[in-house]
Amino acid sequence: MSVAAEFAKANEGYVKSFGEKASLALPPARKVAIITCMDARIDPAASLGLKEGDAHVIRNAGGRAQEALRSVIISQQLLGTREIVLFHHTDCGMLTFNDDGLRTKLKESVKADVRNAVTPAVDQLSFLPFSNLEQSIKEDVAYLKASPLLLEETKTKITGWVYDVYSGKVTQVA
Ligand SMILES: [Zn+2]
Numbered sequence: 001m002s003v004a005a006e007f008a009k010a011n012e013g014y015v016k017s018f019g020e021k022a023s024l025a026l027p028p029a030r031k032v033a034i035i036t037c038m039d040a041r042i043d044p045a046a047s048l049g050l051k052e053g054d055a056h057v058i059r060n061a062g063g064r065a066q067e068a069l070r071s072v073i074i075s076q077q078l079l080g081t082r083e084i085v086l087f088h089h090t091d092c093g094m095l096t097f098n099d100d101g102l103r104t105k106l107k108e109s110v111k112a113d114v115r116n117a118v119t120p121a122v123d124q125l126s127f128l129p130f131s132n133l134e135q136s137i138k139e140d141v142a143y144l145k146a147s148p149l150l151l152e153e154t155k156t157k158i159t160g161w162v163y164d165v166y167s168g169k170v171t172q173v174a
Contacts, residue, residue, distance in 0.1 A: 024053035026079065032056070033075040035140075036087040037063040037094075041165050044087075048170075056081060062094035063087055064128040065140035069147065076151050083157040084144060086174075088137050090164045094129045102127050133162060134173050141174040 033056040036044055044050060044057050056079070058071045065072075065086060075081040088094075103122050110118055130136035137160035144150060144158050160174030 021052050028053065028055045028075075028079065028081055030054045031081050032083045032085060033058060033072055033081045034085050034087070035059075035063050035065060035068045035072070036163070037061065037089055037092055039089060039092065039165070042087075042089060042163060047163065047168055062092060062128055062130065062136070063089070063140075064094075064136075065143045066128060069144075069149070072144070073149055076154065082151070082154050084150075084154065084159075086137065086140055086144070086158070086160045087163045087170065088130075088133055088140070088160075089162065090133065090166060092130075092133070094136075095131065095133065097127075097129055099126055099129065102129075137162065138174045 030050075032054075034044055034048070035058045036042060038059045038061055044055075050057075056071070056075045058068045058075070060067045063086060072081075072084060103125065106122055106125075107115055107119060130139075141158055141160040145155050159172055161170045161172050163170050
């Protein structure tokens with residue numbers, strides 16, 4: 001059975017107990033956007049006390065602000081969020097590679113007949129890896145605070161945190 005088929009099976013039980021969630025509003029009730037890594041060990045709802053309807057949770061590799069910006073703008077402009085909480089985490093995969101190495105691996109993985117054609121585009125890609133956890137959080141918070149595209153009234157409510165995958169504890173660093 002594929003994982004997708006397992007999902008469909010599991011969903012049958014979820015639908016039966018869906019209940020009052022059918023009446024949740026579209027805008028997040030707690031007016032907050034969370035940016036965090038896609039890491040499979042992180043459960044933002046459980047670790048931060050979130051319920052359905054509370055928050056936007058924007059996830060990508062590393063929890064990088066630059067990639068999340070599009071979603072944060074939509075969150076602020078169209079759905080009323082007024083605070084941003086950013087998390088990077090210990091043992092993140094983003095600490096394990098650099099752009100040049102991944103570009104080479106990517107080029108080697110594409111079909112030989114298109115390799116030359118995709119090379120210029122691959123060479124311009126940045127995968128936003130980092131080598132220092134606290135520094136990457138501080139950089140991303142600074143990036144958000146400096147962005148002219150984010151609402152000025154929210155700039156004092158942008159914070160950056162470490163999530164420790166070994167204890168589940170969050171610690172503010174920016
Ligand atoms: Zn990660």
